[in-house]
Amino acid sequence: MSEIRKHYFLPEYCIIAEERAKRPSDFAGAAEGSEESLSESCVFCAGNEEKTPPATAVYRNGEVFADTWEKRVRNWDFRCFPNLYPALSPAPPSPGFGKDPEVLPGFGFHEVIVESPLHGKNLKDFSDTEISGLIRVYKDRVCHYAAHEKIRYVSLFKNSGKAAGASQDHPHSQLIALPVCPQILERELKAIREVEECPYCALLEKEKASPRLIHENSKFVAFAPYYSIGPFEVWVLPKEHINFLGNFSPELLFALGEILRAVLRSYAKVLGILPYNHMFYQLFETPEYHLNLRLLPRISTAAGFELNTGVYINTVSPEKTASYLRGNE
Template sequence: MSEIRKHYFLSEYCIIAEERAKRPSDLAVADKDHGKNDSETCLFCGGAEENTPLATAVYKSGKIYSDNPEKRVRNWDFRCFPNLYPVFSPAPESPEKQENGQEVESGYGFHEIIVESPLHGRRLDDFSDSEISRLMKVYRDRTCSYTTRKKIRYVSLFKNSGKKAGASINHLHSQLLALPFCPPLLARELEVISKKEICP
């Protein structure tokens, strides 16, 4: 279970998520293979659904489905599922504690993978306008799904592109983090925006 640690004096936070160090990396294998990447072993490709957690949302032909343990949805357009190596977890919350004078609480929250194509090797610039529009709808749906959850204060969508940016899987995907706090810098920006009544 991860932990959220608050700065001794400032309203700043540090997230400790040791399990993230156990993530597999197909990019490291691709480096050793001089850039070759075998789509047959990719965990995110269509047909490899059993290699990931049960999907929380599967978008197929304009409809939304979810997996069940007996049957995974196939021939999907977009697939969303919990990250196997999460920064945050919806596990039962532990009470806040003090550790060497520092506030520490459990890393309650959600960390989801959004796989943007069942086909290995696709890139966003290969998408048609219609596909980009459908992907934006997926992002909106998933963000809205988490903003209504108990104790979630902020939802972040992001994409790591390439090994140097922190990606460990080469297949096209984004990630969603649902946090129990709003990052202080963003909270300050929102406060200024609300006072000046401007729209960023």
């Protein structure tokens, strides 16, 4: 029989209905067409630096540089530049804007983080140096925009594969800095402030001892959340209560990269190449919040019921997810 499960601390629900799909092989078709194909014309590849806006930060051998319009930095490890088609822009609003009090200027920043100069590189195959270097870039770029006086939230995320929203095959993440705090974070923060103990700290201790645990290292745990909105959803939480990447030590950065790579390798073993998103949830001005990273393979589709109710139907239980990803089945 299916189950209706409640979120850990929010008034939200999901339905676990395993009768509708039973094994990872049932999702094999979702990954078709997501295999990365080499492209000589890829604007993100090394050698094509002039085809993007000048980079605001270029990482090479641990040092940070910046492009100019006249000269682009070569032989880089990671490259960050403004999105050519930004959702938000730091440009001032046009004359006459602001007559409607319900509308705010589309102010903000939208940046691309190219994760490797190699077109076919996958995060699961990164070396220790590469994965910890990327997490350092994440920290640097989030801090850069969080320091802006008009920015209230920095969304850091990765879309991998067309089904996950990626328009480029080349491995990259994105960052959008907003002048408002998203409702989902406001709602979580309200619930967190209504209790004495951080609910993330409480659920972390619970999940460490549950059948939903997938990976654990000295600093982080990765588990399939009891409340999962889609098949093979994974959450990663630091064992230490910490609200923002900017507060991470080098040891935490390394451990985060290590456990992220471990989850992606588990996905690859069980599901093969698949589209997925990973998303950071953090609040840089709010110590009560507990940073978390969520990964969601895009192997199911939100349809009319989900859009109508906000209740998601998940056809693989978190317990089964964890068992598969641990390699037990």
